[in-house]
Amino acid sequence: MLNLVAHHANAADLPAGFVYLQDIDASIVEDIRYATDNNFVGKPLAGYGSPDCVMVENAARALSSLQRELAKKNLALVVFDCYRPARAVREMVDYVTAHDVSDETYFPNLTSHQLIPKGYIASRSGHSAGGTVDLTIARKTLGKITLLDMGTKFDFFDLKSQSSSKLVSEGAAQNRRFLITAMERAGFGNYPREWWHFSFRNEPFKGHSFDFPIAKRH
Numbered sequence: 001m002l003n004l005v006a007h008h009a010n011a012a013d014l015p016a017g018f019v020y021l022q023d024i025d026a027s028i029v030e031d032i033r034y035a036t037d038n039n040f041v042g043k044p045l046a047g048y049g050s051p052d053c054v055m056v057e058n059a060a061r062a063l064s065s066l067q068r069e070l071a072k073k074n075l076a077l078v079v080f081d082c083y084r085p086a087r088a089v090r091e092m093v094d095y096v097t098a099h100d101v102s103d104e105t106y107f108p109n110l111t112s113h114q115l116i117p118k119g120y121i122a123s124r125s126g127h128s129a130g131g132t133v134d135l136t137i138a139r140k141t142l143g144k145i146t147l148l149d150m151g152t153k154f155d156f157f158d159l160k161s162q163s164s165s166k167l168v169s170e171g172a173a174q175n176r177r178f179l180i181t182a183m184e185r186a187g188f189g190n191y192p193r194e195w196w197h198f199s200f201r202n203e204p205f206k207g208h209s210f211d212f213p214i215a216k217r218h
Protein backbone atom coordinates (compact mmCIF):
# COMPACT_ATOMS: atom_id res chain seq x y z
CA MET A 1 0.00 0.00 0.00
CA LEU A 2 1.19 3.52 -0.76
CA ASN A 3 2.29 5.40 2.31
CA LEU A 4 0.74 8.87 1.91
CA VAL A 5 1.91 10.22 5.27
CA ALA A 6 4.17 13.24 4.69
CA HIS A 7 7.78 12.37 5.29
CA HIS A 8 9.64 14.55 7.76
CA ALA A 9 13.29 14.35 8.70
CA ASN A 10 14.34 12.91 12.03
CA ALA A 11 17.71 11.92 13.44
CA ALA A 12 17.66 8.77 11.28
CA ASP A 13 17.74 10.97 8.14
CA LEU A 14 20.99 12.62 9.20
CA PRO A 15 24.42 11.21 8.40
CA ALA A 16 25.71 8.85 11.11
CA GLY A 17 27.08 10.79 14.05
CA PHE A 18 24.82 13.84 13.55
CA VAL A 19 21.80 14.78 15.68
CA TYR A 20 19.25 17.55 16.06
CA LEU A 21 20.30 19.47 19.18
CA GLN A 22 16.64 19.69 20.26
CA ASP A 23 16.52 15.87 20.48
CA ILE A 24 19.43 15.97 22.93
CA ASP A 25 18.39 19.05 24.91
CA ALA A 26 15.15 20.91 24.21
CA SER A 27 16.01 23.61 26.79
CA ILE A 28 18.81 25.09 24.65
CA VAL A 29 17.43 28.12 22.80
CA GLU A 30 17.82 28.08 19.01
CA ASP A 31 17.91 31.26 16.93
CA ILE A 32 19.42 29.92 13.69
CA ARG A 33 20.11 33.17 11.89
CA TYR A 34 21.21 31.80 8.50
CA ALA A 35 17.78 30.16 8.14
CA THR A 36 16.19 33.65 8.33
CA ASP A 37 16.58 37.16 6.85
CA ASN A 38 18.23 38.29 10.09
CA ASN A 39 21.85 37.81 9.01
CA PHE A 40 24.54 39.71 7.09
CA VAL A 41 23.44 38.29 3.73
CA GLY A 42 19.86 39.43 4.42
CA LYS A 43 18.13 36.21 3.37
CA PRO A 44 18.02 32.52 4.29
CA LEU A 45 21.13 30.74 3.03
CA ALA A 46 21.23 27.70 0.75
CA GLY A 47 20.85 24.42 2.62
CA TYR A 48 19.03 25.93 5.63
CA GLY A 49 15.67 24.32 4.92
CA SER A 50 14.69 24.63 8.56
CA PRO A 51 15.82 26.78 11.53
CA ASP A 52 17.20 23.74 13.40
CA CYS A 53 20.57 23.21 15.03
CA VAL A 54 22.17 20.04 13.64
CA MET A 55 25.57 18.96 14.94
CA VAL A 56 27.70 15.95 15.87
CA GLU A 57 26.35 14.00 18.80
CA ASN A 58 29.32 14.21 21.18
CA ALA A 59 29.43 18.01 20.84
CA ALA A 60 25.64 18.24 21.35
CA ARG A 61 25.92 16.16 24.54
CA ALA A 62 28.73 18.40 25.80
CA LEU A 63 26.54 21.48 25.22
CA SER A 64 23.72 19.75 27.09
CA SER A 65 25.91 19.14 30.18
CA LEU A 66 26.90 22.79 30.16
CA GLN A 67 23.26 23.79 29.77
CA ARG A 68 22.35 21.78 32.90
CA GLU A 69 25.08 23.61 34.81
CA LEU A 70 23.93 27.04 33.55
CA ALA A 71 20.26 26.31 34.31
CA LYS A 72 21.10 26.28 38.05
CA LYS A 73 21.92 29.99 37.67
CA ASN A 74 18.83 30.74 35.52
CA LEU A 75 21.06 30.97 32.45
CA ALA A 76 20.70 29.23 29.09
CA LEU A 77 22.71 28.72 25.92
CA VAL A 78 21.40 30.42 22.76
CA VAL A 79 22.76 28.95 19.51
CA PHE A 80 22.98 31.07 16.34
CA ASP A 81 24.63 28.53 14.00
CA CYS A 82 25.68 24.89 14.22
CA TYR A 83 26.37 22.61 11.22
CA ARG A 84 26.65 24.84 8.12
CA PRO A 85 26.18 23.14 4.72
CA ALA A 86 29.11 23.78 2.35
CA ARG A 87 26.68 25.35 -0.15
CA ALA A 88 25.84 28.03 2.46
CA VAL A 89 29.54 28.71 2.94
CA ARG A 90 29.84 29.18 -0.83
CA GLU A 91 26.89 31.57 -0.78
CA MET A 92 28.52 33.67 1.97
CA VAL A 93 31.75 33.78 -0.01
CA ASP A 94 29.95 34.74 -3.25
CA TYR A 95 28.04 37.45 -1.38
CA VAL A 96 31.08 39.13 0.16
CA THR A 97 33.19 38.88 -2.99
CA ALA A 98 30.49 40.21 -5.35
CA HIS A 99 30.70 43.87 -4.20
CA ASP A 100 33.25 45.71 -2.08
CA VAL A 101 30.94 47.56 0.33
CA SER A 102 30.52 48.23 4.05
CA ASP A 103 27.45 47.32 6.08
CA GLU A 104 26.19 49.67 8.80
CA THR A 105 24.91 46.80 10.95
CA TYR A 106 27.47 44.03 10.47
CA PHE A 107 30.77 45.59 9.31
CA PRO A 108 30.73 49.40 9.42
CA ASN A 109 34.55 49.61 9.67
CA LEU A 110 35.46 47.13 6.91
CA THR A 111 34.40 46.42 3.37
CA SER A 112 33.12 43.01 2.35
CA HIS A 113 36.31 42.13 0.44
CA GLN A 114 38.24 42.31 3.72
CA LEU A 115 36.06 39.84 5.63
CA ILE A 116 37.66 36.61 4.36
CA PRO A 117 41.32 37.79 4.52
CA LYS A 118 40.74 39.14 8.04
CA GLY A 119 39.28 35.80 9.16
CA TYR A 120 35.68 36.81 9.91
CA ILE A 121 34.29 34.43 7.29
CA ALA A 122 35.96 31.17 6.26
CA SER A 123 35.88 30.00 2.66
CA ARG A 124 36.05 26.46 4.06
CA SER A 125 34.37 26.57 7.46
CA GLY A 126 34.77 24.34 10.50
CA HIS A 127 30.98 24.62 10.83
CA SER A 128 30.64 22.22 7.88
CA ALA A 129 32.25 19.44 9.93
CA GLY A 130 29.44 19.60 12.51
CA GLY A 131 31.47 20.29 15.66
CA THR A 132 31.56 24.08 15.51
CA VAL A 133 28.92 26.34 16.96
CA ASP A 134 28.17 30.08 17.22
CA LEU A 135 26.45 30.84 20.51
CA THR A 136 25.93 33.07 23.52
CA ILE A 137 24.33 32.91 26.97
CA ALA A 138 20.99 34.40 28.05
CA ARG A 139 19.40 35.05 31.44
CA LYS A 140 15.94 33.57 31.98
CA THR A 141 13.65 35.60 34.22
CA LEU A 142 9.93 34.85 34.50
CA GLY A 143 9.95 33.17 31.10
CA LYS A 144 11.70 36.15 29.50
CA ILE A 145 15.07 35.63 27.81
CA THR A 146 17.66 38.42 27.83
CA LEU A 147 21.00 37.93 26.09
CA LEU A 148 24.02 38.75 28.27
CA ASP A 149 25.86 41.86 27.11
CA MET A 150 28.86 40.66 25.10
CA GLY A 151 29.85 44.12 23.86
CA THR A 152 28.82 43.43 20.26
CA LYS A 153 26.07 41.52 18.55
CA PHE A 154 26.59 38.15 16.88
CA ASP A 155 28.38 38.47 13.50
CA PHE A 156 29.58 42.02 14.12
CA PHE A 157 32.76 41.72 12.03
CA ASP A 158 35.05 44.15 13.79
CA LEU A 159 38.04 44.37 16.14
CA LYS A 160 35.52 44.89 18.97
CA SER A 161 34.41 41.28 18.51
CA GLN A 162 37.85 39.85 19.24
CA SER A 163 37.28 37.74 22.34
CA SER A 164 39.76 39.68 24.50
CA SER A 165 39.09 43.13 23.00
CA LYS A 166 39.72 46.07 25.32
CA LEU A 167 37.20 48.12 23.30
CA VAL A 168 34.19 46.77 25.24
CA SER A 169 32.90 47.57 28.75
CA GLU A 170 34.26 45.66 31.77
CA GLY A 171 30.85 43.98 32.17
CA ALA A 172 30.91 42.70 28.60
CA ALA A 173 34.52 41.55 28.97
CA GLN A 174 33.53 39.61 32.11
CA ASN A 175 30.58 38.01 30.31
CA ARG A 176 32.88 36.93 27.48
CA ARG A 177 35.32 35.40 29.97
CA PHE A 178 32.42 33.59 31.65
CA LEU A 179 31.22 32.21 28.28
CA ILE A 180 34.68 31.16 27.12
CA THR A 181 35.62 29.52 30.44
CA ALA A 182 32.32 27.65 30.55
CA MET A 183 32.72 26.47 26.95
CA GLU A 184 36.31 25.38 27.61
CA ARG A 185 35.10 23.29 30.57
CA ALA A 186 32.61 21.69 28.18
CA GLY A 187 35.41 20.82 25.73
CA PHE A 188 35.17 23.66 23.20
CA GLY A 189 37.92 26.05 22.09
CA ASN A 190 37.12 29.67 21.25
CA TYR A 191 38.17 31.40 18.01
CA PRO A 192 39.98 34.55 19.25
CA ARG A 193 38.60 36.76 16.45
CA GLU A 194 34.95 36.07 17.31
CA TRP A 195 33.70 35.75 20.91
CA TRP A 196 30.72 33.62 19.73
CA HIS A 197 32.57 30.94 17.67
CA PHE A 198 33.63 27.63 19.32
CA SER A 199 34.90 24.27 18.06
CA PHE A 200 34.61 20.99 19.92
CA ARG A 201 38.07 19.60 20.60
CA ASN A 202 37.01 15.95 20.12
CA GLU A 203 35.02 16.46 16.96
CA PRO A 204 34.86 13.26 14.90
CA PHE A 205 34.93 14.77 11.39
CA LYS A 206 37.52 17.53 11.83
CA GLY A 207 38.57 18.87 8.41
CA HIS A 208 35.57 17.35 6.59
CA SER A 209 33.10 19.52 4.76
CA PHE A 210 29.56 18.10 4.61
CA ASP A 211 26.94 19.50 2.28
CA PHE A 212 23.67 17.79 3.26
CA PRO A 213 20.78 20.28 3.63
CA ILE A 214 19.16 20.96 7.01
CA ALA A 215 15.66 19.53 6.82
CA LYS A 216 12.79 20.07 9.26
CA ARG A 217 13.21 17.89 12.35
CA HIS A 218 9.77 16.27 12.70
Ligand SMILES: C[C@@H](N)C(=O)N[C@H](C)C(=O)O
Pocket residue numbers: 081119120121122123124125126127134155194197
Ligand atom coordinates in the same frame (compact mmCIF):
# COMPACT_ATOMS: atom_id res chain seq x y z
C1 LIG B 1 30.42 33.93 9.75
C2 LIG B 1 30.72 33.68 11.21
N1 LIG B 1 29.52 33.42 11.91
C3 LIG B 1 31.69 32.54 11.36
O1 LIG B 1 31.30 31.45 11.72
N2 LIG B 1 32.96 32.78 11.00
C4 LIG B 1 33.93 31.72 10.93
C5 LIG B 1 35.31 32.26 10.65
C6 LIG B 1 33.53 30.73 9.84
O2 LIG B 1 32.99 31.15 8.82
O3 LIG B 1 33.82 29.54 10.03
Ligand SMILES: [Zn+2]
Pocket residue numbers: 081127132133134196197198
Ligand atom coordinates in the same frame (compact mmCIF):
# COMPACT_ATOMS: atom_id res chain seq x y z
ZN1 LIG C 1 31.11 30.47 13.63
